[in-house]
Every structure is written in structure tokens, then in C-alpha cells.
Amino acid sequence: MSGQTSAAVAAAAKSVHQDEEELHGLLVPDATDLPLFPLSAVESNFVAYFAPDFTKPSHDHYIYRHPNGLCVVGLAPGHAALRDEGGVKGVDFNVGKSDRSAIKVTGKRKKNAQHFEANTMLCKVSTSVDTYVIRCCVKGSLLEVNEKLVKQPGLLNTAADREGFIAIIMPKPADWLKVKSKFLSREEYSNLRVESL
Amino acid sequence: MVAGSEAEEDLRAFREAVSLVPWHVAKDLISREVCLHCIIRLFGIREPAKGFTSLSPSMFSDIVAELPSTGEGLNGIELGENKDKNDDETNEERHPAPSICSVCFGILQICKVNDAEIPFEKNGVNFLANVIADAVKEEGHEFDSFCVEVSTPPAIPENDLSLLSYINSKYGSESWLQKKPLGNIISLKEALKALVTGPLETKLGVNCSQGTFRIWLTYKEASPLTSCDDKTPVAKRQKTDCNNKNTLVACTTYGLVAENEATEPCVDSGKITMTIPTDGFGNGIAYHESSCLSKSREPCSLSIECYRDAVYFGGRYLKYSRNVSQTCWMIDEERMGVTSVEEIISGCILPFCRGDKSKFHAAGREDIDVRMLGSGRPFLVEIQNARHVPSIMDIKGIEEKINESKSKLVRVKHLKLLGSEAWSLMREGEAEKQKQYAAVVWISRPLEDRDLCTLSSFKDLSIMQKTPIRVLHRRSPLEREKIIHWMKIERISGSSQYFVLHLCTQAGTYIKEFVHGDLGRTNPSIGSILGCRAEILQLDVTDVKMDLF
Ligand SMILES: [Zn+2]
Numbered sequence: 040m041s042g043q044t045s046a047a048v049a050a051a052a053k054s055v056h057q058d059e060e061e062l063h064g065l066l067v068p069d070a071t072d073l074p075l076f077p078l079s080a081v082e083s084n085f086v087a088y089f090a091p092d093f094t095k096p097s098h099d100h101y102i103y104r105h106p107n108g109l110c111v112v113g114l115a116p117g118h119a120a121l122r123d124e125g126g127v128k129g130v131d132f133n134v135g136k137s138d139r140s141a142i143k144v145t146g147k148r149k150k151n152a153q154h155f156e157a158n159t160m161l162c163k164v165s166t167s168v169d170t171y172v173i174r175c176c177v178k179g180s181l182l183e184v185n186e187k188l189v190k191q192p193g194l195l196n197t198a199a200d201r202e203g204f205i206a207i208i209m210p211k212p213a214d215w216l217k218v219k220s221k222f223l224s225r226e227e228y229s230n231l232r233v234e235s236l
Numbered sequence: 237m238v239a240g241s242e243a244e245e246d247l248r249a250f251r252e253a254v255s256l257v258p259w260h261v262a263k264d265l266i267s268r269e270v271c272l273h274c275i276i277r278l279f280g281i282r283e284p285a286k287g288f289t290s291l292s293p294s295m296f297s298d299i300v301a302e303l304p305s306t307g308e309g310l311n312g313i314e315l316g317e318n319k320d321k322n323d324d325e326t327n328e329e330r331h332p333a334p335s336i337c338s339v340c341f342g343i344l345q346i347c348k349v350n351d352a353e354i355p356f357e358k359n360g361v362n363f364l365a366n367v368i369a370d371a372v373k374e375e376g377h378e379f380d381s382f383c384v385e386v387s388t389p390p391a392i393p394e395n396d397l398s399l400l401s402y403i404n405s406k407y408g409s410e411s412w413l414q415k416k417p418l419g420n421i422i423s424l425k426e427a428l429k430a431l432v433t434g435p436l437e438t439k440l441g442v443n444c445s446q447g448t449f450r451i452w453l454t455y456k457e458a459s460p461l462t463s464c465d466d467k468t469p470v471a472k473r474q475k476t477d478c479n480n481k482n483t484l485v486a487c488t489t490y491g492l493v494a495e496n497e498a499t500e501p502c503v504d505s506g507k508i509t510m511t512i513p514t515d516g517f518g519n520g521i522a523y524h525e526s527s528c529l530s531k532s533r534e535p536c537s538l539s540i541e542c543y544r545d546a547v548y549f550g551g552r553y554l555k556y557s558r559n560v561s562q563t564c565w566m567i568d569e570e571r572m573g574v575t576s577v578e579e580i581i582s583g584c585i586l587p588f589c590r591g592d593k594s595k596f597h598a599a600g601r602e603d604i605d606v607r608m609l610g611s612g613r614p615f616l617v618e619i620q621n622a623r624h625v626p627s628i629m630d631i632k633g634i635e636e637k638i639n640e641s642k643s644k645l646v647r648v649k650h651l652k653l654l655g656s657e658a659w660s661l662m663r664e665g666e667a668e669k670q671k672q673y674a675a676v677v678w679i680s681r682p683l684e685d686r687d688l689c690t691l692s693s694f695k696d697l698s699i700m701q702k703t704p705i706r707v708l709h710r711r712s713p714l715e716r717e718k719i720i721h722w723m724k725i726e727r728i729s730g731s732s733q734y735f736v737l738h739l740c741t742q743a744g745t746y747i748k749e750f751v752h753g754d755l756g757r758t759n760p761s762i763g764s765i766l767g768c769r770a771e772i773l774q775l776d777v778t779d780v781k782m783d784l785f
Binding site for chain 2: 062065080144194
């Protein structure tokens, strides 16, 4: 009796052990199967567009578009503000009629979201040399601005294409289709700025 | 004619029931085309539990004929006395078929079931029970008990009330009514159930009880009263200004009019309105007598449906593919993934139960590119109107069938049959429970031993997570606190920048964003903690901690 029981327990333990090994095998990949560098979340989740010289020379913006239609807007590597001596010193969202960071958009239907034109001001970025106006680039609802930039303007110097983004805008699909052909792809943009970057 | 002691007993019992009704009232009501079934139920008298199964309409005619033509006495039928003299005549000679009841529209008379006329001398209840039993058998249900549900035209309860008003107004001064006011009407639904249950039990060979298998009898008025302007077959209730001092009349579409008393109709847009005075019994409700008062009444049509209350299956599923969604997922008419967990599981259970429809519900959901391993995720499948409820052995068979499919995309474990309480259990369980994951992570510098210590040192780390950009288009923009209960790094041999991150978090944490930071919108993140860039290559759920299945 007890012999049988302990055999059953051992069998059950073995089965659990097998399950765990099988699970572990599934979870841990073989190093040789892994790419040397993986695609970043930004690269794999967004399509990058560029608006060089937007309204003014050297005012280069990027627009990262997610398949869900949202656009992340920020400063492209060729923007004058990123190339000034000493880098970006301050970011101010209190422009135009309202403080862009003061409006809290709520709900699935994005209540309170402001509808902006492509050339509406988002913020001002200042360096020790000059102050630059950053614009929406796409017509749509402003969902969010990156408030961190107010206290950490340096994010623009270290990670303008990631943590240093400026804003998230939701264009209407039709508006996006109208404007998208005016933008450059990543390849076209780097060809354009090849000598200066 | 049905012979034998059962028939005699039923007849006797029915006579007894009718005898409880003052005969002059019974006679009055019969002359107004109210059937005997309706008369006794309006007087609150129950028919025997098994119904008068042996009685035929011709026998009812006998009873009608027995009613004395004059006299003032109450409860006046002498049982058996008149019986002998009737025996030597045939019913057809004495009585024509009674007209369709003005109250129940023939539902209790059962002289016709849809297009099938029931011969006058045949018992209608047995005929009806046969029709129902055949319909039930055709549906192919397996059941060990049943219950009957009845749905009738809305006019019928109105008719009951009108008839009561009529009796109260006409006989309100008589002592029998003053001693014992009417009020405990037995509804037509109850009366019909009482009639049909016994014969149905016999025909179906199982008992009637509070089970999950229901037989629905739906009666509809066969021909809407055609000449009616407003197409309302029911007496229209309406307060009226008519200051009518005459004796009240309850007047409805089935035409109960007190003939002895004068009525003075008010003409209102082509319809005759008669008032019920607010005396001791009247309730001040007026009835429209529309011009559509129908003489040629048609019996109601009957539709029979069988339905089993939903059957629930619970268990846990495992998903081994990064190209299978939880439920069928379409974007712009294009299918995402090759198939879905729901289709694989429900697609196996539904045909087995021969149900009408299935619903799939799981405790939370992983992204299409995330595998569900280890414990599996609790799920529930609801099968509507199952013809067959599987046995324990059957359920083992279903489980094996799903698990042994060639594609090996999905497996189930602990599959079992559950009651409807499983729904609420799952709803309660799915919130605020921990989930365990394994993620393959890359960082922008070589992994160091102290990184392993750093991450494993956190216990219940609080993070702030803004609604991820990838779902921000359809969800509220919010910043939520989430808890990372623990983390553990497992090195991958042969790689310095890749590792497996095991972590346990509060339900609802976005893991991919916790790893790469979502443009700094989840904070802290693996990248911000380790002071470098972090990217996630793949993610698996390894444990859904719920005390369920
Ligand atoms: Zn009736």
C-alpha cells in the first residue's frame, strides 16, 4: 500500500518536474537564435516620418505614426535647437492662448482635447543661443504633451527620439492621408541631412 | 366517448367544481361564451392536479345542459340526478360544438391545435400533450425532467379583469358575492399548466419539476380583429368624463354586456364608451367598445419551443502560438492571427452538446503575440440550449479531442461542467489577482551580476503607468499605479545582453511597457532602473493566480 502510494507520489512529482522542464525549455531561447541587436520598440511599433524645415529653415520635426493612428511628434536630429552650443536649456508649453500642459484630456472619447492645425504652436524650446517654436506638424487633437521636459529639458539632448518626445496627436484618418505624402521617410531624411549630421 | 371509471371520476369532479359556482351566474356566463374552464378558474377553483384528462368538450356540453333553467338557489346542481336521462342520447344530437371562449380565446377548450381540428368527442388535453411531445422529440433534447412555461396574448388578463368587473357589478348585491368576494383568480397560465402537465409527464416519460429544461407554449391571437381601426384587440382602458348614472357595464371586445340594464353609450370618435361607476365593486375604469367586436373568433395559434438553460464549462487554456488570438479578431475585414482560442475550444464543445450558440469568456486576456503557458488561464464556455449535457466521461473526451489536435496551438486542462455561478466567480476573480510572466529582454550594455541583485531586491515595487500609446486611441488617458511584486533575472548562456526576466505583477500591468518604458511614460521601467535602453523580444504568461478551475 505505502509502496504504491509513494510510487504514485514519485510519479506525480516526476510529472510536475517534466512540466516545469518543458515550460523552461519554451521560455528560454537559444542564444544563437537571437538577433545581435533587436529592433527597438519605437522602430517596430511606429513608422517614422520627417518634416524638415517646417515653417522655418532647420526646424526639423519627426512624426512617429502608430498603426492605431496616433502620432508622436518631436525634434528630428537636424533641428537647430539640438545643434546649438550647450544644447537645450528649457521647454515652455505656455504658448498661444493656453498652457498646453494644463489641459487634461479624459475619457475614451478624449474630452477636452484641443483641435490644432499643423502650424499651431506646441511649445517653445530655448537654448543659450535662441528660442525655437515647435509646431504640431499634423492637424488633429492634442492628447498629451511631455510634461517631463519642463523639469528635464536635457531629455531633448539625450533622447529626443524617445523620452524627449514633445507631444501625442490624434489626427483624423482623412487629414492624415492628406498630409502624409508631404513628409520624408527616414531614408530620405538622412540623405537630405547627410552632410550636416 | 371515453368510457370507464376514470372518465366518470373526472366528470364527477368537474361537476363538483362547477357546482361551486352559483348556477344562474354560470348560466349567464355560458350564454356570454365563457367556457367552463374559465368560469371555475375565475371563481378560484382549482382543477385536479392531473387535469381532467378524460373529459371531452361533449361532456362539458352535458354539464351545461344540466344547469337548471330557473330558480334562485345557490350551489344548486344535484349531482348525478340528471345524469341518467342524458345517457341514451348522443351528444352531437343534443349540443353543437360550443363557440370559442370569449375569455381564453379557446386556449383552455383545446378544440383546435393550430390547423388540427380535434373531434368534438375526443379529449383535447391528450391531443395537445401529443402535439407538444412530438414537437419536443423533434428537437432532439435529452432530459430527465421538464417544466412548462406559457405565454398568452396580453388581452387575456384584461379579459379576466373585465369579467370580474362584470360579475361584481351585476351580482354585487347578491348575498353569496357579499359573503365571499371574488379575487383569487387562477390565471390562465396556471390553469393550462395544471391541465397539460399530467398528460405530458405520461407522454414524455419523465416528471415535471423545477429543472433546466423548459417547454415554452406561446399562444398568439390567430387573426387580429380586422375591422378594428386602431388594431388594438384589447379593450382600451381610458378614464372618461361621461357622467353616466346607469348601471355599469363591463364592455370589452369579447362583448360582455349586461342585457337587463340600460346602458347609455357615450360616443367618442366613432367608438362607444361605457362607464363603470365607482361603486363598491366598480373601479372607475371605462372600456372602449370598438366597432371591431368580433363575432367569428378564431382560436389562438400555438407555437412550441424547447429550451435548456445555459450549460457552463470551465477550465484553463494554454496557448502555444504567437499567432492565435483569444477570440476571433478582425480589423477592416482582415483576420488577425490564424485562429482563436475561442474557436478551437467552443468549436469542440458546441457540436458535442448540440447547442444553438456558445459564448466564450476568459479571466483577462493576453496579446495575440503572447503565449499562455504554465498554469493556463481560466475560461468559461456558455452553451445555449444544449440538447445533450455531457457526462464526466464525455468531458474527458472533449478535453482529449482539443489537446490531441494536430496543430497543437491550444490545450485545455481541468475542463468541467459548472453552474451559472461560475460567471460571477470569474468576474470576482479576474480583478486584483497576480499574474506571472517571462520576458526575453535585451539591454543596451552587457548584463552585470549586480543587475541580478538590483532587480531581485525589489519587493512590491510601485510603478506609475500612463495608458500605453498602443491602446491610447481607444482607452482613457490615465496614469495608474501598478505593483511589481517581484523580479528575477535568468541569464541566457552564450549571450551578454539578452536575459529572461521572470516577474510577478498586479493584474492589469502592461508588461511590454514596463520593460521598454513607452517613451518614458511608464516609470520606473526596466530601462530606467538599469540605467540603459531596454527592449522586449518576446513575452509569455506563465501563471494566472486565481482560485478558479
Ligand atoms: Zn375559456
